[in-house]
Amino acid sequence: MSDSVPSNTPIIAPVTNFIRGIIDADLASGKHRTVATRFPPEPNGYLHVGHAKSICLNFGLAQDYAGTCNLRFDDTNPEKETTEYASAIQEDVRWLGFQWHGPVRWASDYFSQLYDFAEELIRKGLAYVCDLTAEEMRDYRGTLTEPGRPSPWRDRSIEENLDLFRRMRAGEFPDGSRTLRARIDMASPNINMRDPVIYRIKRAHHIRTGDAWCIYPMYDYTHCISDALEGITHSLCTLEFEDHRPLYDWVLDNITIPCHPQQIEFSRLEMRYTVTSKRKLNQLVAQGHVAGWDDPRMPTIHGMRRRGYTPAGIREFARRIGISKSENLVDLSVLEGCIREDLEAKAPRVMAVVHPIKVVLTNFREGVTASRSAGFHPNHPEFGEREVPISRELWIEAEDFSEAPPPGWQRLTPGGEVRLRYSYVIRCDGVVKDEHGDIVELRCTLDPDTLGQNPVGRKVKGVIHWVSAAHAVPVEVRLYDRLFTDPEPDGHKDRDFLEFLNHESLRVVRGWAESPVGQAKPEAHYQFERLGYFYADRFDHQPGKRPVFNRTVGLKDSWSREQA
Ligand code: ATP
Ligand code: MG
Numbered sequence: 390m391s392d393s394v395p396s397n398t399p400i401i402a403p404v405t406n407f408i409r410g411i412i413d414a415d416l417a418s419g420k421h422r423t424v425a426t427r428f429p430p431e432p433n434g435y436l437h438v439g440h441a442k443s444i445c446l447n448f449g450l451a452q453d454y455a456g457t458c459n460l461r462f463d464d465t466n467p468e469k470e471t472t473e474y475a476s477a478i479q480e481d482v483r484w485l486g487f488q489w490h491g492p493v494r495w496a497s498d499y500f501s502q503l504y505d506f507a508e509e510l511i512r513k514g515l516a517y518v519c520d521l522t523a524e525e526m527r528d529y530r531g532t533l534t535e536p537g538r539p540s541p542w543r544d545r546s547i548e549e550n551l552d553l554f555r556r557m558r559a560g561e562f563p564d565g566s567r568t569l570r571a572r573i574d575m576a577s578p579n580i581n582m583r584d585p586v587i588y589r590i591k592r593a594h595h596i597r598t599g600d601a602w603c604i605y606p607m608y609d610y611t612h613c614i615s616d617a618l619e620g621i622t623h624s625l626c627t628l629e630f631e632d633h634r635p636l637y638d639w640v641l642d643n644i645t646i647p648c649h650p651q652q653i654e655f656s657r658l659e660m661r662y663t664v665t666s667k668r669k670l671n672q673l674v675a676q677g678h679v680a681g682w683d684d685p686r687m688p689t690i691h692g693m694r695r696r697g698y699t700p701a702g703i704r705e706f707a708r709r710i711g712i713s714k715s716e717n718l719v720d721l722s723v724l725e726g727c728i729r730e731d732l733e734a735k736a737p738r739v740m741a742v743v744h745p746i747k748v749v750l751t752n753f754r755e756g757v758t759a760s761r762s763a764g765f766h767p768n769h770p771e772f773g774e775r776e777v778p779i780s781r782e783l784w785i786e787a788e789d790f791s792e793a794p795p796p797g798w799q800r801l802t803p804g805g806e807v808r809l810r811y812s813y814v815i816r817c818d819g820v821v822k823d824e825h826g827d828i829v830e831l832r833c834t835l836d837p838d839t840l841g842q843n844p845v846g847r848k849v850k851g852v853i854h855w856v857s858a859a860h861a862v863p864v865e866v867r868l869y870d871r872l873f874t875d876p877e878p879d880g881h882k883d884r885d886f887l888e889f890l891n892h893e894s895l896r897v898v899r900g901w902a903e904s905p906v907g908q909a910k911p912e913a914h915y916q917f918e919r920l921g922y923f924y925a926d927r928f929d930h931q932p933g934k935r936p937v938f939n940r941t942v943g944l945k946d947s948w949s950r951e952q953a
Pocket of ligand 1: 427429430431432439440441442443625626627656657658659665666667669
């Protein structure tokens with residue numbers, strides 16, 4: 390049997406967008422002869438579905454234009470960054486199906502060059518050491534409607550600035566006591582241009598450079614120079630950096646560097662019923678609202694993987710939502726639809742029962758009542774087939790039985806008939822209950838003439854899934870619901886996003902599945918017929934010992950209906 394997913398991902402034409410338009414024009418005009426992009430995460434958390442969009446964009450463009458895409462860690466905030474995050478990020482990029490060009494890059498690889506460029510700016514009179522405290526600096530910065538005021542330290546001599554900056558680096562001054570600032574324009578309507586800080590003093594142990602530095606460059610200053618040092622042609626980032634672009638360009642225009650990448654902004658992906666902010670995701674983990682960064686309810690790439698989402702499905706999602714500058718609030722159903730479509734052709738189909746009630750076949754005859762075999766996929770005979778054994782006792786889904794069914798009911802009911810998928814038609818003759826009135830078992834008879842053929846003289850419309858109690862394996866099944874009850878949990882000014890946590894987002898049940906499922910390898914995908922797509926948990930599932938399955942996605946789109 391095939392319990393691994395075939396990897397023949399169809400090649401799908403990219404959807405065109407304004408960034409591709411810019412690249413096409415740059416190649417046509419001869420401005421560039423190749424395309425070089427980069428994905429620049431900060432290793433301060435696990436990547437989420439928004440990052441997946443950015444990964445698919447950057448790596449996807451490099452693939453489509455036969456160019457290159459670097460993976461560069463933006464590691465300029467030593468206090469928040471860890472090697473655990475950095476390795477998880479590399480794992481995620483690879484898992485999504487991408488490989489970066491050459492070695493992993495780190496902004497910290499450029500610390501000495503960044504330092505030298507800062508001295509160059511000082512020598513040109515374009516940077517100065519400022520002694521204002523953070524609070525004073527805010528005060529001097531002005532507001533959106535009022536210009537800022539020049540710092541009293543703005544006109545220090547070049548020699549004094551060089552001397553102070555070198556002493557900052559040498560560790561002569563306490564943390565936060567001085568900064569290096571670009572000398573641009575305190576009256577600029579763009580606050581980012583009002584003499585932004587480009588270096589700060591911070592004694593923090595860095596994951597790569599250890600204690601070699603006690604000054605660290607700021608993101609805006611680091612990012613553009615790192616891009617230029619790597620020969621990036623198109624530096625793609627999210628819209629909140631639009632106002633930073635003049636600074637990106639200013640830095641590169643004022644240092645001696647031969648390359649000037651073009652920064653292009655696109656809109657962030659936001660998804661309904663979830664949050665895509667590392668800080669908030671961190672909070673969910675740190676406060677124990679979820680089991681970890683890879684909790685299957687998390688919108689992290691690790692979480693999506695653990696739930697059973699597939700790289701091809703996520704890539705298709707990124708393709709479908711496209712790239713633009715307009716608001717990008719997407720329904721979960723779009724992502725789920727892509728996952729479902731991908732799994733539909735890849736996942737073998739078996740039967741499992743997640744809310745079992747027992748059926749006893751009173752006329753079952755050992756050695757006479759026959760079993761049938763069934764293929765693992767209706768359209769993929771190469772997936773193979775297995776015996777679907779029957780025995781005297783079966784498990785069926787509690788939902789498939791009703792003592793007082795609504796009109797139109799086609800499943801089992803006292804006195805009624807239903808077909809067992811791949812097997813006989815059965816009739817319910819009686820319901821056995823315990824002293825609380827709860828159903829203990831259903832007494833049924835099978836019609837021996839209905840194996841592989843229609844019953845004579847009557848129509849049986851309903852078909853239900855089931856497993857043979859004697860043959861089935863017990864499975865732990867984890868059923869997920871969305872993590873938040875509100876479509877925009879972080880969209881309320883006066884209410885914290887945690888108030889909207891869905892406390893019923895995880896239900897763990899004990900069910901039964903056909904025996905091949907018990908031998909599945911971790912990370913195997915199955916369709917449990919009529920129930921959805923399920924995935925053998927990466928860590929907790931133990932073949933032959935402890936089957937644990939996560940519900941990846943149901944068979945139908947249940948969100949969009951509810952939202953209508
Ligand atoms: P967060 O706001 O969640 O903390 P971030 O932007 O600080 O994310 P980075 O590690 O700096 O995280 O992001 C790496 C890259 O991923 C950046 O180029 C960023 O623009 C992009 N990115 C981050 N979030 C999204 C998103 N929601 N949609 C699209 N791209 C995103
Ligand atoms: Mg960031």
